[in-house]
Amino acid sequence: MTVQQAVMLALQASVLLIVFGFGLQTTLHDLQFLLRRPGLLARSLLSMFVIMPIVALILVRTFELRPSFEIALVALAISPVPPLLPRKEGKAGGRAAYGLALMAVVSILAIVVVPLWVELMGRFFDRELRMPPAAIARVVVMMTLSPLLTGVIVRRFAPAVADRLERPARLVSTVLLVAGASALLIVAVPVVLRVMDPSILQALAAFVVVGLGVGHWLGGPQADDATVLALSTASRHPAIALAVAKLNFPDEPLLGATILLYLIVLTLLSLPYVWRQRHLSVARQH
Numbered sequence: 445m446t447v448q449q450a451v452m453l454a455l456q457a458s459v460l461l462i463v464f465g466f467g468l469q470t471t472l473h474d475l476q477f478l479l480r481r482p483g484l485l486a487r488s489l490l491s492m493f494v495i496m497p498i499v500a501l502i503l504v505r506t507f508e509l510r511p512s513f514e515i516a517l518v519a520l521a522i523s524p525v526p527p528l529l530p531r532k533e534g535k536a537g538g539r540a541a542y543g544l545a546l547m548a549v550v551s552i553l554a555i556v557v558v559p560l561w562v563e564l565m566g567r568f569f570d571r572e573l574r575m576p577p578a579a580i581a582r583v584v585v586m587m588t589l590s591p592l593l594t595g596v597i598v599r600r601f602a603p604a605v606a607d608r609l610e611r612p613a614r615l616v617s618t619v620l621l622v623a624g625a626s627a628l629l630i631v632a633v634p635v636v637l638r639v640m641d642p643s644i645l646q647a648l649a650a651f652v653v654v655g656l657g658v659g660h661w662l663g664g665p666q667a668d669d670a671t672v673l674a675l676s677t678a679s680r681h682p683a684i685a686l687a688v689a690k691l692n693f694p695d696e697p698l699l700g701a702t703i704l705l706y707l708i709v710l711t712l713l714s715l716p717y718v719w720r721q722r723h724l725s726v727a728r729q730h
Contacts, residue, residue, distance in 0.1 A: 451631070454624035460591045461617035463527045467595015468606040468613065470544050475596065477545035484669065487662040488546055491677045493557050497521045499654050501568065503647045513644040515693050516702035517651065519685040522561035524554040526681045527588045528621075536718040537725025538672035546676055548592060551584040554684065562688060573692045583684055628704075635701040636708070644702065648709045652678045656717055667728070671721045678714060682707060 478485040500521030504514045530543035559575045566573030599606040659677030663670030682703050689699045 451624050451627045454620045455628065456587070458617045458620035458624060459527055459587055461613045461620070462531065463588055464591040464595045465610055465613040465617060466530055466544055467592045467597075468599055468610040469540075470592070470596050471599060472596060474541040475545050475548055477539075477541040478549055479545075484542075484664065485549070487664070488673055488676070489550075489553070491659050491662045491673055492524070492550060493522075493553070493561075495658055496651075496655055496677060496680075497561055497565075499651060499658075503650055507643045507647045509643055509647060510641070510698075511693075512696045512698040513639070513641070513647070513702055515689050515696055516685065516699050516706070517644075517647060518565055519689040519699075520680040520682075520703065520706055521651070522558055522565070523681040523684040523688070524550040524558070524584070525676045525679055526683075527551075527592075529675060529679050532679075532714075532718065533672045533675050536671050536675065536721040537668055538675070538721070539666075539668040542669055542672045543676070544592070546672065547588065550676075551588045554584055554681075555581045558684065558688065562692070575688050575691060579687060579691070580684060583681075583687065587683065632701065632704055635698075636705050639698050639701045639705050644705070645709065648706050649713060651706075652710050652713045655679075656714065667721070667724060671725075674717065675714065679710060680706075 478488070497518070500518050504517060509517070525547055527547065530540065530547055533543040534540050555577050558580050559577050562573045562575040595606070598609070655678030656674045659674035660670045662677075663673035686700060686703055689696070689703075693699065
C-alpha cells in the first residue's frame with residue numbers, strides 16, 4: 445500500500461465513522477424533519493440545486509478562467525453537501541435535525557439531479573457530458589446513507605449501545621481525519637500553489653460568499669435554520685465534484701488541486717460566519 449492510498453483510506457474511514465456517529469445520535473423522527481416542513485425543503489433545494497449552478501455559470505462567464513478551473517467550479521456547483529458538514533453546522537449553532545435531514549434528502553436526490561445537471565451543462569458548453577446515476581449512487585450510499593442509517597438503526601433498537609459507541613467513534617474518526625487531512629495537505633501544497641491564480645481565487649471566493657448569503661436568506665427567520673442552509677449552500681461534495689470532472693475531462697490538469705483550493709477558500713471564508721452564528725446562538729441561550 446502506498447502512502448497516498450493509506451491517506452485516502454484513513455480519510456474514508458474517518459468520514460464513515462463520523463457519519464455513523466451522526467446516526468448514533470439521530471432518530472427516524474429527526475430524519476423526517478424536512479418532510480414536516482415542505483416550505484423549508486423547497487427553499488433548501490432551490491438554494492442548493494438551482495441557484496448555485498446558475499451562480500457558477502455566471503462566474504464562468506464573468507472571469508476568464510482556465511478550462512480546468514471552469515470544469516471544477518461547475519462540477520462543485522452541481523454536487524450535494526459533503527457528509528462532514530452537519531458537524532460544522534452544529535458547532536455554528538445550527539439545528540442538528542435540519543442538517544442531518546438535509547444531508548440525507550439531498551444525497552438521495554443527487555442520484556437524479558446531478559446527472560440531469562451534467563446533461564444541461566453539456567448543452568450549455570455545447571459538448572457531450574455524462575454522469576451515470578449509478579456512479580453518484582455509489583458515492584452517496586457508501587459514504588453517507590449506509591453509515592447514517594446504520595447508526596440510526598442502532599439508536600432505534602439498542603440505544604444503550606449507541607450511547608456507548610458514540611464517543612469512541614467520534615474520537616477515532618477525529619484522529620483519522622486530522623492525520624489524513626494533515627498528510628494530504630503536506631503532499632498537496634506544491635500542487636495547490638500551482639493553481640493560485642487570482643481569477644480562480646476571486647471566482648471561488650465569490651461562489652462561497654454568494655452561497656453563504658443566499659442560503660442564509662432562504663433559510664428563513666429562524667437563525668439556526670439559516671445557519672444550516674447557508675453552510676449547506678456554500679459547501680459542496682468534493683468527491684462527487686471530482687468524479688464528475690474526471691469522468692468527462694480525464695486529461696484536464698489541476699482538477700483535484702482546484703477542488704482542494706476550493707476547500708481551503710471555503711474554510712477560510714466561512715470561519716467568520718461560523719464564529720458569528722455560534723456567538724449569536726450562545727447569546728440566545730442566555
